[in-house]
Amino acid sequence: xxxxxxxxxxxxxxxxxxxxxxxxxxxxxxxxxxxxxxxxxxxxxxxxxxxxxxxxxxxxxxxxxxxxxxxxxxxxxxxxxxxxxxxxxxxxxxxxxxxxxxxxxxxxxxxxxxxxxxxxxxxxxxxxxxxxxxxxxxxxxxxxxxxxxxxxxxxxxxxxxxxxxxxxxxxxxxxxxxxxxxxxxxxxxxxxxxxxxxxxxxxxxxxxxxxxxxxxxxxxxxxxxxxxxxxxxxxxxxxxxxxxxxxxxxxxxxxxxxxxxxxxxxxxxxxxxxxxxxxxxxxxxxxxxxxxxxxxxxxxxxxxxxxxxxxxxxxxxxxxxxxxxxxxxxxxxxxxxxxxxxxxxxxxxxxxxxxxxxxxxxxxxxxxxxxxxxxxxxxxxxxxxxxxxxxxxxxxxxxxxxxxxxxxxxxxxxxxxxxxxxxxxxxxxxxxxxxxxxxxxxxxxxxxxxxxxxxxxxxxxxxxxxxxxxxxxxxxxxxxxxxxxxxxxxxxxxxxxxxxxxxxxxxxxxxxxxxxxxxxxxxxxxxxxxxxxxxxxxxxxxxxxxxxxxxxxxxxxxxxxxxxxxxxxxxxxxxxxxxxxxxxxxxxxxxxxxxxxxxxxxxxxxxxxxxxxxxxxxxxxxxxxxxxxxxxxxxxxxxxxxxxxxxxxxxxxxxxxxxxxxxxxxxxxxxxxxxxxxxxxxxxxxxxxxxxxxxxxxxxxxxxxxxxxxxxxxxxxxxxxxxxxxxxxxxxxxxxxxxxxxxxxxxxxxxxxxxxxxxxxxxxxxxxxxxxxxxxxxxxxxxxxxxxxxxxxxxxxxxxxxxxxxxx
Numbered sequence: 001x002x003x004x005x006x007x008x009x010x011x012x013x014x015x016x017x018x019x020x021x022x023x024x025x026x027x028x029x030x031x032x033x034x035x036x037x038x039x040x041x042x043x044x045x046x047x048x049x050x051x052x053x054x055x056x057x058x059x060x061x062x063x064x065x066x067x068x069x070x071x072x073x074x075x076x077x078x079x080x081x082x083x084x085x086x087x088x089x090x091x092x093x094x095x096x097x098x099x100x101x102x103x104x105x106x107x108x109x110x111x112x113x114x115x116x117x118x119x120x121x122x123x124x125x126x127x128x129x130x131x132x133x134x135x136x137x138x139x140x141x142x143x144x145x146x147x148x149x150x151x152x153x154x155x156x157x158x159x160x161x162x163x164x165x166x167x168x169x170x171x172x173x174x175x176x177x178x179x180x181x182x183x184x185x186x187x188x189x190x191x192x193x194x195x196x197x198x199x200x201x202x203x204x205x206x207x208x209x210x211x212x213x214x215x216x217x218x219x220x221x222x223x224x225x226x227x228x229x230x231x232x233x234x235x236x237x238x239x240x241x242x243x244x245x246x247x248x249x250x251x252x253x254x255x256x257x258x259x260x261x262x263x264x265x266x267x268x269x270x271x272x273x274x275x276x277x278x279x280x281x282x283x284x285x286x287x288x289x290x291x292x293x294x295x296x297x298x299x300x301x302x303x304x305x306x307x308x309x310x311x312x313x314x315x316x317x318x319x320x321x322x323x324x325x326x327x328x329x330x331x332x333x334x335x336x337x338x339x340x341x342x343x344x345x346x347x348x349x350x351x352x353x354x355x356x357x358x359x360x361x362x363x364x365x366x367x368x369x370x371x372x373x374x375x376x377x378x379x380x381x382x383x384x385x386x387x388x389x390x391x392x393x394x395x396x397x398x399x400x401x402x403x404x405x406x407x408x409x410x411x412x413x414x415x416x417x418x419x420x421x422x423x424x425x426x427x428x429x430x431x432x433x434x435x436x437x438x439x440x441x442x443x444x445x446x447x448x449x450x451x452x453x454x455x456x457x458x459x460x461x462x463x464x465x466x467x468x469x470x471x472x473x474x475x476x477x478x479x480x481x482x483x484x485x486x487x488x489x490x491x492x493x494x495x496x497x498x499x500x501x502x503x504x505x506x507x508x509x510x511x512x513x514x515x516x517x518x519x520x521x522x523x524x525x526x527x528x529x530x531x532x533x534x535x536x537x538x539x540x541x542x543x544x545x546x547x548x549x550x551x552x553x554x555x556x557x558x559x560x561x562x563x564x565x566x567x568x569x570x571x572x573x574x575x576x577x578x579x580x581x582x583x584x585x586x587x588x589x590x591x592x593x594x595x596x597x598x599x600x601x602x603x604x605x606x607x608x609x610x611x612x613x614x615x616x617x618x619x620x621x622x623x624x625x626x627x628x629x630x631x632x633x634x635x636x637x638x639x640x641x642x643x644x645x646x647x648x649x650x651x652x653x654x655x656x657x658x659x660x661x662x663x664x665x666x667x668x669x670x671x672x673x674x675x676x677x678x679x680x681x682x683x684x685x686x687x688x689x690x691x692x693x694x695x696x697x698x699x700x701x702x703x704x705x706x707x708x709x710x711x712x713x714x715x716x717x718x719x720x721x722x723x724x725x726x727x728x729x730x731x732x733x734x735x736x737x738x739x740x741x742x743x744x745x746x747x748x749x750x751x752x753x754x755x756x757x758x759x760x761x762x763x764x765x766x767x768x769x770x771x772x773x774x775x776x777x778x779x780x781x782x783x784x785x786x787x788x789x790x791x792x793x794x795x796x797x798x799x800x801x802x803x804x805x806x807x808x
Contacts, residue, residue, distance in 0.1 A: 053079065053082075053085070053086075053089050054089065056075065056079060057076070057079065057089065057092055057093060057096065059075065060072040060075040060076050060079075060096060060100075061096055063075070063100075064096065064099055064100050064103050067103065067107050069100040069101070069103040069104040069107070070100075070104065072096065072100045073097065073100050073101075073104075076093050076096060076097050076100070079093055080093060087129045087130060088129070088130065090129055091125075091126045091127075091129030091130055091131040092126070092131065094122045094123070094125040094126035094129065094131075095122070095123065095126035095131050095133070095137065097118075097122045098118070098119045098122035098123040098126070098137075098140060098141075099136075099140065101115050101118050101119050101122070102119055102140050102143075102144075111147060113147070113148065116144040116147045116148050117144075117148070119140060119141070119144040120141060120144050120145065120148070123137060123140065123141045123144075133160075133164075134164055134165075135161045135162075135164040135165035135168070135172075136161075137161075138157045138158070138160040138161035138164065139157070139158070139161040139172065141157045142154045142155075142156075142157030142158040142161060142172075142175070145157055146175075146179065149353045149354055149355035149356075151179050151180075151182070151183045151355055154175075154179055155176050155179050155180065155188075158172045158173070158175050158176045158179070159172075159173075159176060162176075170196075170202070170203075170206050173192060173195075173196050174206075174209070176192050177189050177192050177193055177196070177210075177213055180192060181213070181217075182317060182355075182358065183355070183358065184358045186217045186220060186221075189213070189217060190214060190217050193210050193213055193214045193217075194214075196210050197210050197211070197214070204237040204238050205237070205238045205240060205243055207234075207237055208234040208235075208237040208238040208243050208246070208247065209243070209246065211230045211231065211233060211234040211237070212230075212231065212234055212246050212247055212249075212250045214227075214230060215227040215228075215230040215231045215234070215250045215254065216250055216253055218230070219250075219253060219254045219257045220257070222257075224254050224257060224258055227250070227254050228251070228254055231247050231250050231251050231254070234246075234247045234250075235247045235248075241274045241275075242274065242275060242276065242279065244274050245270075245271045245272070245273070245274030245275035245279070245281065246271070246275070246281050248267050248268075248270045248271035248274060249267075249268065249271035249275070249281045249284060249285050251267045252264045252265075252266075252267030252268035252270075252271055252285065252288065253284075253288065255267055256268075256288055256291070256292070261292050261295065261296065264288065264292060265289065265292050268285045268288055268289050268292075269289070271285045272285045272286065272289075277312070280313070280316055280317070282313070283309050283312075283313035283316035283317070283318050283319065283322075284316070284317070284318050286305045286308045286309050286313075286318075286322075287305065287306070287309050287318035287321065287322050287325075289305045290302045290303075290304075290305035290306040290309070290322060290325050290326075291325060293305065294325055294328070294329060299328075299329035299330075299332045299333050300329075300333070302325060302326075302329050303326055303329045303330065305322075306322040306323070306325045306326035306329070307326065309322035310322050310323050310326065320346055320349055320350070320356070320359050320363075321359065321362060321363075321366075323342045323345060323346050323349075324342070324343070324346050324362070324363055324366040325366070326339075326342050327339045327340070327341075327342030327343045327346070327366075327370065328366055328369055328370050328373070330342065331370050331373050331374060331382070332373055334377070336374065336377075336379055336382045339370070340382055340385055340386070343366075343367060343370060343385075343386060343389050344385075344389060346359075346363055346389075347363070347389045347392050347393060350363060350393060351392070351393075360393050360394070363393055364390055364393055364394060367386050367387075367389055367390045367393075368390070370386050371383050371386045371387065371390075371404065371408075374386060375408065375411075378415070380408055380411055380412040380415055381412065383408045383412075384408055384409070384412060387401075387404065387405050387408060391405075398453065399450050399453040399454055399457075402446050402447070402449045402450035402453060403446075403447075403450050403465075405446040406443045406444075406446035406447040406450060406465075406468075406469075406472075407443075409439050409440070409442045409443035409446055410439075410440065410443040410472065412439050413436050413439035413440045413443060416432065416435055416436050416439065417432075417436045419432070436476075437476040437477055437478070438476070439476075440472045440473075440475050440476035440478075441472070441473060441476040441478040441481060443469075443472045444468075444469040444470070444471075444472035444473040444476065444478065444481060444485070445469070445481070446469075447465045447466070447468045447469035447472065448465070448466060448469040448485060450465040450469075451463075451465035451466035451469065463489075463493060463496065463498075466485060466488070466489055467489070467498060469485055470482060470485045470486055470489065470502075470505065473485055474505065474509075479509055479512050479513045480513070482505070482509045483506065483509045483510065483513065486502050486505055486506040486509065487506065489502050490502050490503065490506065499530075500526055500529070500530040500533040500534075500535035500536055501535045503522050503523075503525060503526040503529075503530075503535070503539075504523075504526060504535040504536075504538055504539050504542070506522050507519045507520075507522035507523045507526065507539060507542055507543070507546075508542050510522060511542055511545060511546050511549070516546050516549060516550050519542070519543075519546045520543065520546050520547075523539040523540075523542060523543040523546070524543070526539045527539055527540075527543075532571070534571060534572075537565070537569065537571040537572045537578065538572075538578045540561050540562065540564060540565040540578070540582060541562070541565060541578055541581045541582050541585060543561050544557075544558040544559075544561040544562045544565075544582070544585055544589075545558075545585065547561065548585075548589065552593075555589060555592075555593060558585075558589060559586070559589060562582045562585055562586040562589065563586070565578065565579065565582035566579060566582050566583055566586065574609055580606070580609070580610055580613070583602055583605065583606055583609075584606060584615065584619070586602050587599050587602035587603045587606065587619075587622060588622065590602060591622050591625070591626055594629075596626040596627075596629050596630040596633070597630060599622065599623075599626045600623060600626045600627065600630070603619055603622055603623040603626065604623065606619050607619060607620075607623070616688050617685055617688040617689040617700060617703065617704070618699065618700065618703060620681055620684050620685045620688055621681075621682070621685040621703040621704075621706070621707055623681055624677075624678045624679075624680075624681030624682045624684075624685055624707065624710070625678070625706075625710065627674045627675070627677045627678035627681065628674070628675065628678040628710060628713070628714060630674055631670075631671045631674035631675045631678065631714075631717070634667045634668075634670050634671040634674065635671055672718060675714045675717055675718050676714075676718065678710070678711075678714045679711050679714035679715060679718075682707040682708075682710050682711035682714065683711060685703065685704065685707040686704060686707050686708060686711070689703070689704040689707070692704060705735060705738070705740065708727070708730065708731035708734060708735070709728070709731050709740055709743070709744055711727050711731075712724050712727035712728040712731055712744065712747065713747070715727055716728075716747055716750070716751060719754075721751040721752075721754050721755050722755075724747065724748075724751045725748050725751045725752065728744040728745070728747050728748045728751070729748065731744050732744040732745055732748075732771070736771060736775075737775055737776060737779055738779060739775070739779055739780060739787065739792065741771060741775075742768055742771065742772060742775075742792050742796075745764055745765070745767060745768035745771065746768070746795075746799075748761075748764045749761045749764045749765050749768070749799070752764060765796060765799055768796050769793075769796045769797070772789065772792055772793060772796060775789070777789065
């Protein structure tokens with residue numbers, strides 16, 4: 001059999017009490033014990049056979065009575081290891097082991113869970129083997145059940161102990177009542193009290209105690225008058241100050257239930273004067289006074305009472321709720337950090353043991369009050385902590401919780417987005433944006449959970465919550481969450497009025513996620529199912545963008561879709577955002593495919609229709625570059641052809657030299673006009689973009705840089721070399737850490753050469769070499785420059801040494 005050991009035996013040995021006659025219950029037992037103990041000592045020194053098993057068990061029992069339970073446990077373990085033990089004797093050993101463990105805890109002031117488990121196990125084994133337990137057996141069993149938070153088993157054991165010893169049942173029945181009240185079983189407690197009060201031989205002090213407890217139950221039920229009558233009678237039964245203090249406490253409690261705060265405060269203060277500091281009701285009275293002052297909007301005075309309960313009565317029943325009240329008051333005073341610490345500690349306390357579940361609902365109600373305070377104070381970070389505490393106490397909260405959670409997450413995201421950040425530090429900006437997106441995604445998930453909770457209960461609210469979640473996911477850039485929510489919306493509500501808009505959003509989400517085939521299908525279905533809806537018309541632009549993203553072989557499809565949006569569209573007018581987007585996409589498509597004349601036409605249309613467009617910088621740049629590139633195409637037409645084309649028989653007549661010259665002159669004039677126009681538009685682009693910062697889009701930053709250099713290129717191509725040198729100089733100064741500046745210097749050198757200013761050209765070449773030396777190495781990363789730093793060094797050295805820049 002397994003040996004039983006006592007945890008904490010060393011401590012027992014150190015604190016072993018000296019044997020004193022006053023510790024023995026009665027003189028005959030003392031004399032018998034002394035005789036058996038002397039013989040047991042003799043056997044320990046010189047063990048010889050002769051004692052029966054029953055006598056050896058008696059010896060162990062003597063050690064227990066002498067407050068030496070560890071020795072008893074050692075002897076009893078030896079007996080359990082014997083080969084054969086009669087059931088009756090084995091039962092007695094198990095029962096005595098349980099008694100030894102209980103005695104050890106009592107002597108050494110211990111309360112160890114594993115010992116209580118052993119007491120329960122050993123007692124249960126003894127009872128199964130046929131022992132008829134007495135009142136002490138069941139009392140001991142009940143105390144261990146109580147320590148293990150097994151209230152139901154403890155109550156049953158206390159009742160059995162009271163039945164076996166009716167003459168000493170009062171303290172046991174009191175424990176039954178207290179356990180039932182602590183378990184929120186007021187009905188069972190009232191029944192037990194009624195039975196308790198039936199005893200005609202009940203001492204007045206015990207009767208007064210029972211009346212007080214019953215009065216509280218009646219007051220909680222709203223029967224305050226009946227409770228008051230009981231308390232008046234209780235005051236007459238026992239003049240002891242402690243009993244009087246208890247009665248006054250319950251009277252104060254009744255006044256509190258009736259919202260008579262002045263009377264409640266007076267009676268509770270009287271009660272505290274009469275009760276001892278260590279009395280449990282003193283803690284209850286102080287807690288109620290804290291509640292009274294909290295209700296009177298005096299949080300500092302309330303905290304003083306809550307502090308007393310938490311610090312002086314930490315194990316009392318109201319201590320957890322006092323911590324809750326203190327946390328609420330601290331938050332009300334703006335002391336959020338210690339206040340939240342109180343709430344977090346309360347959560348840990350409740351979660352530690354199942355028996356503390358009775359505090360769960362009051363705690364949740366208190367958390368909701370704290371949430372309201374923090375929300376009004378705009379302490380949304382703290383509010384989220386309180387919501388987390390609330391959810392930890394309720395694993396399956398109702399719809400209201402998720403509505404509050406979503407609203408706080410959403411407000412916190414807006415608050416953080418508006419908070420100041422150092423825009424000069426890109427990592428700080430990125431971190432803030434990441435946090436804002438995460439908060440909005442969390443808000444979306446809370447509203448999605450709210451929608452799920454409302455399924456079957458409120459169809460309209462269900463749809464509104466899910467739609468709101470979709471909007472939050474979209475703003476957060478949480479593509480996959482957006483897709484899942486939209487797919488769910490369309491599965492649940494295919495005929496909903498918002499279904500076309502949902503399909504439009506779903507297609508955009510697919511497009512953003514690179515799921516092009518799904519995006520095209522959703523957009524086309526939207527146009528087919530809801531051809532007259534605004535959402536279906538809005539599907540055109542993202543459908544075209546999807547085709548464009550799929551590659552040049554789909555550009556023709558994209559063009560047809562975009563033309564359908566901007567030409568003869570009865571639903572979308574030029575004032576619509578989608579019309580503007582389609583026009584811009586069409587212009588970009590023409591630009592990308594080298595159809596510069598058509599690009600210019602669409603871009604000119606945009607500048608006329610939308611003079612204050614937010615993308616005016618991009619529009620102006622694309623128009624300028626379309627003029628520049630179309631001018632480059634005209635350059636060939638302005639040249640004299642090397643040979644005349646051969647004309648087949650029957651073809652049109654060959655142009656005359658005069659006609660060819662006129663065509664060349666016309667092309668040259670058009671080229672000059674376009675380059676001039678391009679230069680002006682590049683200047684406008686620079687002005688409209690202004691100085692870029694960390695919030696500028698990468699495309700805008702690139703277009704602005706190109707505008708500086710392309711403007712100079714236009715002047716160079718026009719032969720306006722002085723203007724070209726001036727513009728290149730401005731561009732290279734602005735972008736002196738960019739390899740593009742080196743290309744600009746080469747053009748400056750070329751312009752000086754074209755002007756015959758060789759010295760200036762050579763000086764410009766040397767400035768370029770100096771600029772190259774000081775330019776950071778990472779400026780030539782493949783992602784930033786197609787030419788290496790060494791290439792540029794070789795080129796500039798060659799141009800310097802070649803003699804091309806020598807004075808002539």
